[in-house]
Amino acid sequence: MMKKSLLGALALGLATSTSAFAQTELQWWHAMTGANNDVVNRLAEEFNNSQKDYKVVVSYKGQYADTLNAGIAAFRAGNAPHILQVFEVGTATMMGAKGAIKPVHEMMKEAGEKFDPQSYLPAISGYYSTAKGEMLSFPFNSSSMVMWINKDELKKAGIAEIPKTWPQVFEAGKKLKAAGHETCGFSNAWAPWANIEQFSAWHNIPMATKANGLDGFDTEMKFNSPAHVKHLQNLVDLQKDKTYDYSGRDSRSEGRFTSGECAIFLTSSGFYGNVKANAKFDWANAPMPYYPDIQGAPQNSIIGGASLWVMGGKKADEYKGVAKFFAFLSDTDRQARLHQESGYLPITKAAYEKTKASGFYEKNPALQTALIELTNKEPTENSRGLRFGNMVQIRDVVSEEIEAALAGQKPAKDALDSAVNRSNQILRQFERTVR
């Protein structure tokens, strides 16, 4: 109770102070730390200096899940920020909350701000758009999954070329193991993201019906297909002698690559800064491997990262400010610079073209790999993106079942069947709450 009235008083204080300065404050809650936090602060500062009517105020709210929960709690208390950074798996949750959000395309139109959905990279904006192509949230930091390579170790193991397909990776893993990498031939972080989500898109296989949920919340999981089972079974077989070694559900074990333990490691392209700073060997990254016997592979990868959601129930003038800020973020020069400095993917086509034309990628090929993957082919309904309610929970369920298979508790097929069944239950629960 006391907290509420205190917040009320604070809000009142804020309201009066803004009117005194005749400047509208726009709250931006985010989850960025370290160098990425500096990027957020600098963007806000640049925007605030570029005009006088609006002031973007940034607050760090903890990790992605914490930030989302802080946003939800604030909304329930009537104090939602204007802009909330939400990770990609929270997309369906935000979308389902119709009264709580303001779709970006609608806001841009009402504010009369220049906005062309076509100018954004479809592989990125598609993830945050409706089936009709209406952009719901504004892509901010995007990455994709790539394969990181320790070139020194590959050379030592007698592997001449960076493997392109899964069978080649398995072979390379065996050679690496024979060459002394006894605990890890190859591995990956983000188990469900790598082995189910990206795997499905990259091989153009549906992860679920209804275009992976983009066409409706009545989607049903399908990731127990023969191809999925085969891939997991391969990993299970290789786990036995640690040619493949499991590295967990999140990015905590990424250090296995930079420490030199795992010479082939699949994880986010956002790992770039860390590798650059910590890897004391000759490294590179390459597109994710694929199975050549699966038709159409490789297709295109999907993104990870986060987008900016505009919360509902704010004043028209405030939305004008947010629209201005998004237009500011979309500026080609700014996007190109942001991409080159931070390693985030550029969100507009123009920024990508500009960076390409400047010859930047010749010197920094590692920053282009994710973009090559994302734009490899025109996205299909299997590779446009994912939209599952309660996806955080679904990822946990999928991780649990993958772990059970890798630990030898059940066959790959049973594990994926069970993961599909349990995920479907979660999807049905979610469907009922948004109806």
Added chain:
Amino acid sequence: MEKRAHFSGWTLPLLLIVPQMAITIIFFYWPASQAIWQSFLREDAFGLSSEFVGFENYVHLFEQPEYYRAMVTTAIFSSLVAFFSLACSLLLATQADKNLRGGQAYKTLLIWPYAVAPAIAGVLWIFMFHPTLGTLSKPIKAIGIDWNPMLNGNHAMTLLVLSATWKQISYNFLFFLAGLQAIPKSVIEAAAIDGAGPLRRFWTVIFPLLSPTTFFLLVVNIVYVFFDTFGIIDAVTGGGPAGTTTTLVYKVYADGRLGGDLGGSAAQSVILMIIVIALTAIQFRYVERKVQY
């Protein structure tokens, strides 16, 4: 002599108990009743829509095999942690109770872990036992154990029990030490004169006299493992691998906060509340009979 205060009216006594009542109502009854109410609702995370669904959340819960597994996990985890933390701290306390040189420093050091936040304790243990980076996992591997808490559920559980126990030892130690010091030296000396050896003195004199402390700690420790170990679990295993370390309280968090299923999560906390109330009641009803005050 009767210890009874006499008040002339109702005003003062009422005023005096108001703070206590307010705290109990605001911090216990109110949230508890909210949880009960919420467990009958199906609600989206934003609270935009809510629907009364009766006992559906409960029915759904008892249909999940994972929920029963979480119960078993909790039972194993809590008995292991309660047993080891009580046993270790009792051992430490009896040793610290002797006249040792630098005993004070020794006692102080033993109390330190209690000041460490659960999440930090968890992270410390991860660093020591991480399958590849951990300093202690190398010797474990050297003796031929394929240590891998990231895939092996038993290893993960061992790690959790270790860290949760370590965290609780200081607290128990403190109480045991106080309990030991309250035992009159004359009783022990009398036993010694009668020819009882140290072990016999411990089991026939000290341990029974310590039983009120042990009982109190048992209750507190059970409550501790049920609720407070959540931070350690979140930091060390995140409920994995394959759900082998998901306890009831961790599942409440995972389903409610991470999953956004508030109704189901509320139903779980209501059940958890009932379990803990029942456990405490049983302890007071049956175990307390054996306690000698």
